[in-house]
Amino acid sequence: xxxxxxxxxxxxxxxxxxxLKSVILGQDRAIRLILLSVLCRGHVLLxxxxxxxxxxxxxxxxxxxxGPYSRIEGTVDLLPSDLLYMAHIDENGRPRIEPxxxxxxxxxxxxxxxxxxxxxxxxxxxxxxRLMAERTLTAFQRVHHFPHLQVFxxxxxxxxxxxxxxxxxxxxxxxxxxxxxxxxxxxxxxxxAFETRFHDTDTLVGEVPEGLLPYDGLNAVAAGIQEEVHxxxxxxxxxxxxxxxxxxxxxxxxxxxxxxxxxxxxxGVSPRGMQALVRATRAAAWAAGRDVVLPEDVRSVFAPVxxxxxxxxxxxxxxxxRLLPALISAAFDKIPVPAS
Numbered sequence: 001x002x003x004x005x006x007x008x009x010x011x012x013x014x015x016x017x018x019x020l021k022s023v024i025l026g027q028d029r030a031i032r033l034i035l036l037s038v039l040c041r042g043h044v045l046l047x048x049x050x051x052x053x054x055x056x057x058x059x060x061x062x063x064x065x066x067g068p069y070s071r072i073e074g075t076v077d078l079l080p081s082d083l084l085y086m087a088h089i090d091e092n093g094r095p096r097i098e099p100x101x102x103x104x105x106x107x108x109x110x111x112x113x114x115x116x117x118x119x120x121x122x123x124x125x126x127x128x129x130r131l132m133a134e135r136t137l138t139a140f141q142r143v144h145h146f147p148h149l150q151v152f153x154x155x156x157x158x159x160x161x162x163x164x165x166x167x168x169x170x171x172x173x174x175x176x177x178x179x180x181x182x183x184x185x186x187x188x189x190x191x192x193a194f195e196t197r198f199h200d201t202d203t204l205v206g207e208v209p210e211g212l213l214p215y216d217g218l219n220a221v222a223a224g225i226q227e228e229v230h231x232x233x234x235x236x237x238x239x240x241x242x243x244x245x246x247x248x249x250x251x252x253x254x255x256x257x258x259x260x261x262x263x264x265x266x267x268g269v270s271p272r273g274m275q276a277l278v279r280a281t282r283a284a285a286w287a288a289g290r291d292v293v294l295p296e297d298v299r300s301v302f303a304p305v306x307x308x309x310x311x312x313x314x315x316x317x318x319x320x321x322r323l324l325p326a327l328i329s330a331a332f333d334k335i336p337v338p339a340s
Contacts, residue, residue: 016212019064020208034178045308056201063210065211067110072113083128085140102137110148111152113151116155118166122164129173230293238295239278242331243273243277248268256330263313266313276305
């Protein structure tokens, strides 16, 4: 079993999950997936319609983690330099350069929240890519390190004007893309509409205890989880076969209604994507109190880890919202589940 020293962290995980569920209604699955990404030290991209609570959810998660926090709004005129420094005229009429949102919190920066990331231009995405990949940036003639950094972002899926699709490299750096939809429960939707508690998001987020999952301890816990949780040879073959099926649906014998499997996928899951899946399944097993990965752990994280890493052909891309779930479902139907 897992080391006794980590039992306190599992209790902390449960407390954090409960605290988030108490202020964010109808998003239990999104909350669990975000917290698993936190345990993997992976960056998170939220996708959903306007007004579904993506920003509120990310602010609440940032409070659970604690530590220095910074944020920027995606706009069409945002420049890469806007992340690094701010130029202004001081009270004496002299030009001044101040650290921007990434640098202002120093090396202990814990959460960097990029709101409506797809409103920013590709040049900004390029700079963000290094920050996500290496947790470093070069500015003011030196390299700045951010060992505790986790990038949270959301994107506007409704408006198309003055928005830019994230490049493949940037999408691949997000451990998960997590949907945040309108709550399914009628009671939850009624509560969000009529209970005044949910109208003041600042006060609501303030109800979440700060630092339930202390940011400066997460790197060690994440490494411990990856060391202590194991997968059988059969489970490893199962995961590999699922990923290969997404790379070559026709070769795996998948059938997707309304699409030719041989002309469906332009780019499949990368080795980095497979690593992300393995890390996420181990975190899911750990959160369930186990030191071995089961097929149910794979199923619980597969779509949010993999879907945004599969690139469809131009003819299929406009039907992505229908074809990707169908492709993943076909893979699970085709690949035999290993015996426990």
